[in-house]
Amino acid sequence: MNVHISLCQPLIDPSYADSVRQQILSTYLGPGPTTQEFASYLASYTASRYSLLTVSGTVALSVASYALGLRPGDEILIPAYGVISTINAFTSFGLKPKLVDIDLQTGCMSPTELKKRISSKTRAVCFVDFSGYTGSNLVEISQFCQDNNLPLIEDAACALGHHFNGKSAGTFGTIGTFSFSVPKIVTTGQGGALVTKSKKYFKNAQNFIDNGDSNWRKTNTVRGIGNNLRFNDILASFGLVQLKDIKQRISLKSNVYKILRRSLSSKIFKVADNTPPLHNIVFTHKPNALIEYLKKNGIEAIRQYRTLSQHPIYTHLADTEFPNADFWTKYTVYLPFGLSLTENDAHYLVDVLTHSPIALDSVFEP
Template sequence: MQKLDKLAIHGGTPVRHTMNAGMLRGAMVVGPEETERVAQVMRAQSMSRYYGPDNQGAVSTFEDRLGAGLGMPYTLGVSSGTAALVVALKALGIGYGDKVIVPANTFTATPGAVICCNAVPVYCDMDETLNMDPEDLERVMDDEVKAIIVVHINGHPCDMDRISAFAAKYNLPIIEDVAQAFGASYKGQQAGTFGTINAFSFQMQKIITAGEGGAVATRDFNLFERSVRYHDQGSFRDKDRYVTPGSGLTAGEAVIGQNYRMTEMAGAIMLEQWEKRDLIISSMRRNHRKIKQALKAELPGIQFRKTVDEDGDIGCILALLHDSAERAKQFVEAMTAENFFTYFMYGAKPIYMMPFLLNKKTLEKNDFPFDYPFKKPVEYREGMCPNAERILPRMTLMPVSPIMTDKEADEVIEAVVKVYRGLELV
């Protein structure tokens, strides 16, 4: 590579003249197909999956396609990824007096869903994959823990062999939170198929998106029925779709539930996004690998996020590990000046450091459910997950867009090399 110019942060010319795209993936390929599908629903005046004069069946069709693609017999469209987590936890019967293991590095929705189900999260440390560290699971385990939520962060799978072995040892159900990693795999098996019950998100920033939306998937009909009933005010309106002569299945009774139904508009969008999933993922993987290989060649000392399955990573994020938090901060500032969106995950802090989680603040009386008299009290404090607190301030992230061109990928390579050399980061 030829000699590079002065850094933009020092008054040089930036590699790009305008800031690159942010964290959008499926949203970047929305086109007339999604518009026409939604228009069909609107023309039919049937926006609810269960009501309307000419229902188009968009949600149920999407559920069938998602289930077939995952190899999961029971899938349910819901209103959001957070709703998917809540529904999954409720299906498992998680509630007051229970603890649920969650990773220290995740979005607010993961521990938030646990708390909204009247249980409390306990935090497992992370490692340099940015995912849950299987080595730390024993530390947070006790007989009040009733489930574990596994989050595949930024498109990379967790070490499911070791996590599954831990869960089996203690007979814990696993909820896979696949919000950030639709299409990822571990040793050839798709993320979202390892868990007892699994949660997907189709929010605006996700790999495939309806703006808002989610799904639950499981192999257990009983958990599926409980999910359906909880998400639809206790009803199981599609019972005849599953409980048929010869199926061997029987349906239970109505229960009190909530309204977490996916709309037909969201279902319509997801049908078109589903058709684009391979294009989205293959593009990100191709560009991610190109960039990573080129940076390894140009900067032999560069450190990337650790991987447990390189082939299973969908390549939606280029994650670089720096020698110190200060060097990481310098890198972000310099890359931003070169017009590349570069950032720290969740403010470079583990999720439990969010004040409302650290201080156990809820809108309930006595900060319920934290008022439960656990045999082993639940305490949150700075320093309880040292790996997360040490790694996150040193890890910088750059999104890899599904519409990134070869020229744009080359610009990423040029900018990273320019900044690393200009700041003498290697």
């Protein structure tokens, strides 16, 4: 059998390489006009006032927390299930995360659980648009944060292209962040961005990623602490050409996802809007057996993410139970989802899954 469908193969149109080539030949290599153009395009695409590019989605989250004035020891509420990057972005800056269980259907922070976990020590909330999920939980949590005067960081790393009630992902909170790592709809290999309506937070972030004072080259004076976490024009040229092409990229993903959804129905994860989720996630009580079966059929699949307090470094965060996060940890399998997945691949995947001796479950029936 020579079928091999890898987990996440990006799709790179040859014209993207032309843009990068032209950028290199222009000799603008560092943070310059193309970085600015990419940021402006992103601001306009997401209907945000300000946008700032940085080196990764993880750094975008750290910088967002710093820009908001969060400092070591401050408590931030984050979802109990998901990628390690979100929590690490905050703990590496000295913040104290507290976990909030997720909603079973959405994979996102549950508003009910958030209300139980909030305390007088809470200084901020980070909502993750899980696999691109925006939806009513996000709207409710955004309102709750406003009512309680708490800044909300929306981790929209996986959600570029998603909208809910006409609003772009990344714009529901005080600051939103994106990632341009390889699996994302727009990838620069590594990269990230933040978006915000607030001039103050934008300026704080801009200064921080430029050694503490974005004017220091002109004034020879630095007023704040910072680092060099700026983006560069070579990667910006690569990202910009994809962002301009995002409709087409989403439509390729939609065509594949529609095939999966038509056959697998509620057994494959769906998000709130009509844009497909970033990942193709199924649920089964025998994830390892399913992965083995898929592997025998040339399909790469993995168990990804876990309840964050299960990581040895974060066991102290298990101060309560997180049954829904544990459910997702135990029963999810992540199927191939890269943008180069073809409709033929999707039909093959459906065929293999339909003949699977390992039953798929529905997320709605734990």
